Amino acid sequence: MEVQFCSACGQPMETREVDGTPRRACTACSFVHWGNYSIGVGALVERDGKLLLVRRAQEPGRGYWTNPGGYAEQLEQLHDTVQREVLEETGIEAVVTGVAALRDQPRQIHNLYVAFSMAYLGGEPTPDDVEVDAAGFFSLAEMETMNVAPFTRWLVDVALNGRSEGLKRDDQPVVPLDGYGLFRI
Structure with missing residues (x-):
């Protein structure tokens, strides 16, 4: 659908x-x-060598096991988005340590997906019973018998078999840049 009217002035x-x-x-x-x-x-x-997964209770992907996540709000930094989504969907507190992978998917609405490595801080997996109906930490062996989404299988490989530290969060940049989410090698 083509944009007919200006969102700035109408x-x-x-x-x-x-x-x-x-x-x-x-x-x-x-x-x-x-x-x-x-x-x-x-x-x-x-x-403990296991990854946090959730089972989708809604479309898209209902019934598939995926890593927790969601979409960024307009005024929310991405590292805050992923921490919020993990807490909302699973009750787990975790903090971003780096960027592990990117997916670029050009289509009608161009989608960019950023996968973050996160350090577990606390909590036990508890599904929100809205977006997800199950949550837990699972080993590769346990995942073999689960209905894990294909893209999530790729991310599991990135997380457990990655050969790089990825982009790490820069909390003390050489120049203060308030409001920026900065990551570097």
Whole structure:
């Protein structure tokens, strides 16, 4: 569906070339609609050699075991999003230690998914009984008999067999940049 009205001022939009690409642009102000995007996050929380998984109670993926996660709110930093999602879905407290993997999925709504390595802090897995109906820490051997989603199987491999430290959170950047979520090698 094409954007018809400007989300900044409400005036009609038109298609015109912006930076060599046809884009919807406002006829009255400088607003340009750059596209439709969503940002998802996922948690890779390890405890005693096992990973935290949840069983989806809703579509998409109802009945599949996945890593906890969700979508970023507009004014929420991604590392805060994933910590919130883990706590909401499982009751587990965990803190981000780094970025473990990215998935780039261009489609009607371009989706970027960031998987975070997280350190377990406390709590026992308790499903929220809304988005997920089961939660727990599972070994690779236990996962063999479970209905684990294909993308989650890939993330499990990244988490347990990764050959890199990934991007680590930079809590003390050389230049203070308030409001930024910074990660570096």
